[in-house]
Amino acid sequence: MAEPIRLDYVVPGDDFTRAGEASADLKSRLKSLGFPPAAIRRAAIALYEGEINLAIHAGGGRITVALTPERIEMALDDEGPGIPDIALAMSEGYSTAPDEVRSLGFGAGMGLPNMKKYTDEFSIASTVGEGTHIRMAVLTAG
């Protein structure tokens, strides 16, 4: 049994251009670990969406990844403003992104829906004023 691999990333809240570093790093590691291309792609897309959310909405946050040959688990935790209505935030096209973010091509309201769509397991918990916690997993056999 291979020992699980743990990766830690910090997404800064003040430098929007650095969002994407964690997903790029994860992708290259998954490739060298021999994960199936389809699983790599789904994990990278989901994590990238998560990074963008942390940078835009949460003022930064932490990402913890745990890898086994069967699972890519990703945990995203922040101490941002929280999401008042999760069901609404999960609906495609809903966005609270400010205009300057939208002008960069982000904020289309597809972040959370895409994270759910590209992963096999997805859960979200959020408390207004305290932060948001997302757990998602991509199964390599799936």
Add this chain to the structure above:
Amino acid sequence: MGEFFHSVTLDRELCMGCTNCIKRCPTGAIRVRDGKAAINPERCIDCGECIRICPHHAKKAIYDPLEVIERFEYTVALPAPALCAQFNNLEDPDLMLSALRGLGFDEVYEVASAAELVSEATRRYLARPDVAKPVISSACPAVLRLIRVRFPGLLDHLLPLIAPVELAARIAKRRAAQRTGLAPEQIGAVFISPCPAKVTAMRMPLGNERSALDAVVAIKEVYPRLLGLMKTAPVEPLSTTGRIGLGWGESGGEAAGLISTERYLAADGIENVIRVLEDLEDEKLGELDFVELNACSGGCVGGVLTVENPYIARVKLKLLRRYLPVSRNHLPEQAEERLRWDAGMEYQPVLELGSDASESFARYSEMQRILAALPGLDCGGCGAPSCKALAEDVVRGEAAVEDCVVLIRERMEAVLRALRIDPGDPHRTR
């Protein structure tokens, strides 16, 4: 893995064992071992970056000498669109094509003409409803090989059509056979190439079982001889290409030649290409129909076998194309099927750490332990491009941690201290 042929090779005599090439290689294919560079044939994509960077000219491309035409009864020269862009004040492609015949070729058929047919086939392919968008151009052989080793998730986006030079070789040989009655093997289709990767593509084709090309001669080899002949050779009306065909010689030309869509992107230069492929893989680039990628800056005019500065070459190409008709070659109905690849394109997982998940995981953990002990300077002194690459080589059993010159120096200093010798002045004991 079978045998490998690569056009890009090393001249061991000239190699000084410096670190320029290992740092530049986009697939991490080069290491310096025993004072000389060594290219890993599984990883090399023939992009030519090491040829560009090597200050000692120890990296070179293998191609055929012009004398190769003596091997055939009948020869057809297939000039790349980039060839037209090498000359000053060339206003008529016929001047250059006539000089090319003067070199001893029986016939000339422009790759640009075949490129117009590929443009048309691409247009029809893009119109199909079942196509994975964006479609990624497959004409640059170095990009094709890069995708095959680094971007498996994008393989199904590749345009599954043969490259213009391959189509040109097929057309030229068929026509020459009809005209002369000779057997195909007596006819030589000779590409006049800006690009070493095309030499590799001829010997080890991707996408199709075998190449119709018989030889690849470098633009820089024929260039000086053409200069002379262009002054003397009688000019014949040989050119059959339009603006779209010649446009393939520069970055953006293939995509612009599609006309049917404006939703395209063209990136050139291997680093830019990699950045675009990473973003495509992550679906960051929005709704595009077509992506044109060229490993060389400026496109094919930037190939390492060319003569002219690629930016000047682009200006020359633009001037030459100015008064040409848009396109002079048209594909018959349903003929696009004949341009389809006849072999699959499979992922080559040469960057994986192990042969299966458990080996990869074990090696990964070991690699992290080694990496933590390395200095993190990425100095290249060990012969690997970075500390991470050295750690990877160690777990693969191809290098030792002791190859790290910084670690060795630290250990030596520790030994000297233990012996109470001053490392700054070994003759004096403390």
